[in-house]
Structures are given as C-alpha cells and as structure tokens.
Amino acid sequence: MDETDLLNRIRHHPENFSEVFSLYYQQIFGYIIRRTGSFDDTADIAADTFLKAFRNINNFRYTGISVKVWLYRIATNEVNLYFRHKQKHNSVFERMDIEDNTIFKNYIADDRIEIESELRRHEQFLSVQKELKTLPVKYQEVIALRYFEGKENKEIVEILNINEGTLKSLLSRGLEKLRQKCNQF
Amino acid sequence: METQDFEKKLSEMTKPEMPQLKHENMLANAIINARDKSVVSWWWLSVPVFIILMLMMKSTFMPVTTLISNMHELESSQKYMSLIFFLISPVVLIIINVASIRKIYLLSGSPKSFHFLGSAWFNILIISVSILILIIYSL
Numbered sequence: 001m002d003e004t005d006l007l008n009r010i011r012h013h014p015e016n017f018s019e020v021f022s023l024y025y026q027q028i029f030g031y032i033i034r035r036t037g038s039f040d041d042t043a044d045i046a047a048d049t050f051l052k053a054f055r056n057i058n059n060f061r062y063t064g065i066s067v068k069v070w071l072y073r074i075a076t077n078e079v080n081l082y083f084r085h086k087q088k089h090n091s092v093f094e095r096m097d098i099e100d101n102t103i104f105k106n107y108i109a110d111d112r113i114e115i116e117s118e119l120r121r122h123e124q125f126l127s128v129q130k131e132l133k134t135l136p137v138k139y140q141e142v143i144a145l146r147y148f149e150g151k152e153n154k155e156i157v158e159i160l161n162i163n164e165g166t167l168k169s170l171l172s173r174g175l176e177k178l179r180q181k182c183n184q185f
Numbered sequence: 186m187e188t189q190d191f192e193k194k195l196s197e198m199t200k201p202e203m204p205q206l207k208h209e210n211m212l213a214n215a216i217i218n219a220r221d222k223s224v225v226s227w228w229w230l231s232v233p234v235f236i237i238l239m240l241m242m243k244s245t246f247m248p249v250t251t252l253i254s255n256m257h258e259l260e261s262s263q264k265y266m267s268l269i270f271f272l273i274s275p276v277v278l279i280i281i282n283v284a285s286i287r288k289i290y291l292l293s294g295s296p297k298s299f300h301f302l303g304s305a306w307f308n309i310l311i312i313s314v315s316i317l318i319l320i321i322y323s324l
Contacts (some may be wrong), residue, residue, distance in 0.1 A: 014217055028204035043208075052217050056292040074292065100211070109209035118201045125200050147195040179191040179289035 003067055010057055017054050024068055025050065028075050034148045035079050035140065037079040037119065037129050039112045045082060049075045063156055072145075072159040080137045139174030142167060236270050237318065253324055271322035275315035282308040282315075 008058045009016040014041075028049060033042040051073055060070055119126065125148075132140055145159060157167050240259065244252040260267040286305045302309065 017217055018210075018213045021209060025209050025213070026203050026206060029206060030201075035201070047212055047216070050212070051219060052292050054216050054219075056289065059289060059292070077291070095235075102213045104208060104215075107211060111204075111206050111208055114204055115201070118204070122199050122201050124198045128195065128198070143195075147192075148200055149200060150196075175188055175192060175195075180187055182191070 006067070007060070017057065020053070020067060021069075024071050026172070027068075028071050030084045031144075031149055032074065032079055033115065033119070034074055034125075034129070035144050036082065036121065037126065038134070039115050041082060043108060043111075045075070045078045049078050069155065073161070076141055076145075076159060083133070083137050083140065109156065114118065116117065121185075128178070128182060129159075132178055135174060135177055138170055139177060142170045143174050145176060146171060232270075252323055256322060267322075271318055275318045275322075278315045279312050282312045 005018060006016070010020070025046070025056060029046045032045050033039065033048075036042050036045070053071055060067070065073075129148075132143060135143075137138060142156060145156045146153075151159070152183065153164055155165055157164050160167070162170075197272075213318055236259075240255045243255050244250050250258075256267070256271060286302075286308050289305050289308075
C-alpha cells in the first residue's frame with residue numbers, strides 16, 4: 001500500500017484514519033501489552049498512542065519513516081512514560097465521547113477476558129517480562145523490540161532514533177542484566 | 186547459563202498473540218470524532234491581545250503618543266496589571282509555546298528537516314509577538 005496516498009486521503013478526509021487503525025492497532029496493542037502485562041493500562045496507552053497519532057498525522061510527512069515505525073515510536077514513548085512515572089496511565093477514555101458506552105465497555109470486558117487468558121498460557125514469557133520490568137527502560141525497550149516483537153536491528157534503530165552501535169551496546173548490557181535476573185530457569 | 190543460550194531461549198519462547206480486538210472499531214470512531222478539550226481557554230489570551238491592540242490604536246490615532254509611552258503610562262497607573270500583561274503573560278506564553286513546539290516535534294517522529302515548523306506556525310507567531318512585547322516593555 002502506498003503510504004503517501006493514505007496520508008493524503010487522511011489529510012482531506014480525517015475519517016480515513018480508520019485504515020491506520022485496521023492496519024496497526026492490533027499490532028501496537030500487542031506490543032504494549034507484551035511490555036506492560038496489564039490489559040487496562042495497555043488499553044489506555046494504546047488509545048492515547050492513536051489519539052496522538054491522529055492529531056499529528058499531518059506533521060508526520062516530513063519524517064522519512066513509515067507510519068508503522070512512527071506508531072511504534074509514539075507507543076514506546078508512552079510506555080516509557082508509564083514506567084518512569086510508575087503510576088496508572090490517565091484514562092484517555094474519560095476524555096472521549098464514546099457513542100455507545102455500554103456496548104464499548106462490554107467489548108472491552110470481552111477483550112480483557114480473551115487477552116488475560118492468552119497471557120496466562122505463556123508462563124515463561126510472563127516470568128521474563130516480570131524481570132524485564134525491573135530493568136531501566138532503556139534496556140526494556142531494546143529487549144522487548146528485539147525478542148518480544150522480533151524486530152531487526154534496522155527497524156529498532158528507526159523506532160528508537162538511535163544508532164546501531166548504541167543499540168548493540170544496550171542489547172548486550174541489557175541481556176546480561178536480564179540473564180542474571182532470570183538465572184533460575 | 187551463557188548469554189547466547191539465554192538469547193536463544195528468549196527468541197524461541199512463545200509469546201502471547203493478540204486476537205482481533207472487539208473494541209477496535211468503536212475506539213477508532215471515538216478518536217476520529219474526539220475534540221481537543223484543552224484546559225487553557227483561548228478566551229484568556231484575548232485579554233492581553235485586547236490591551237495591546239488598544240495601546241497600538243491609541244498610539245496610532247493620538248499623534249503625540251507612541252506605543253512605548255502608552256505602555257509606560259499604563260505602567261504608572263496600573264503597576265500590577267501592566268506587569269501581568271507585559272511581563273508575566275509573554276513569559277508564560279513563550280514557555281507554553283516552546284513546550285508545544287517540542288511536543289509537535291516529538292510526535293511528528295523527530296523529523297530531521299525544519300519543514301515541520303510549518304505545522305507550528307501559530308506557536309512561532311505567539312512566541313515572536315511575546316518577545317516583541319517584552320522588548321518594547323523593557324525599553
């Protein structure tokens with residue numbers, strides 16, 4: 001798909017932003033929950049990520065990166081803020097008018113049940129995630145992108161806006177720290 | 186456990202996958218229809234703008250006065266009000282708008298070119314006017 005075409009269509013008709021949602025929401029939601037492990041915080045952070053993306057999509061055309069990388073970048077910043085402040089994310093849902101709030105809450109409840117059950121099926125992942133969350137965010141973000149999301153170095157340096165040398169050094173030091181914490185399995 | 190073995194384990198362990206999310210479409214609609222609920226009302230900005238415009242008009246239509254003399258006249262009669270209008274307000278506006286430009290820059294994906302400043306033209310205009318007011322007030 002031609003992203004320039006999509007961006008132009010969004011500029012003229014903002015409702016076309018729903019295409020960005022269809023393409024990337026599930027992926028970004030997955031990335032956030034694999035970092036936080038909390039459904040409620042993930043729902044808030046993901047909504048905030050897409051709200052910020054929607055409000056800034058017209059400025060995005062000068063960056064030279066893909067929409068996907070840009071969304072990962074916003075999501076990473078939001079997750080890092082969540083970890084740095086060590087507090088519950090302010091609910092973006094309270095700032096929005098949801099057309100039918102009861103149906104929306106039911107959908108959220110259904111999604112929560114399904115995702116929490118999916119999380120419980122991956123015990124080893126949850127143990128690693130628990131230890132990873134105790135490391136500084138600079139290590140969390142590179143390890144999560146590399147090993148949870150399976151991203152190549154080229155894409156990680158674009159998402160984090162760092163050079164490859166820095167990435168390799170952060171990965172190496174982060175892995176060693178995580179290994180020491182996880183040495184029980 | 187060696188780091189390489191650990192790395193292999195991390196790559197090979199199963200990770201939770203996301204199903205199709207039921208709330209996705211409703212959230213997309215809510216975001217597209219969301220209105221920016223800013224805590225700063227633009228009406229507050231109209232007060233210092235009104236004062237400045239009033240002084241500019243006075244200096245234009247009264248030949249013996251200038252903008253600087255009118256500002257200092259107001260300062261002598263309304264010391265605290267003039268401090269708020271010509272010193273505190275511009276400084277606050279500069280801080281708010283610099284923060285706003287930084288936010289636009291970060292959310293735009295930290296672009297390497299300066300083209301994105303076109304998106305922040307209003308913030309740049311407010312900063313320029315605020316600096317001008319501070320300069321005139323300090324003369």
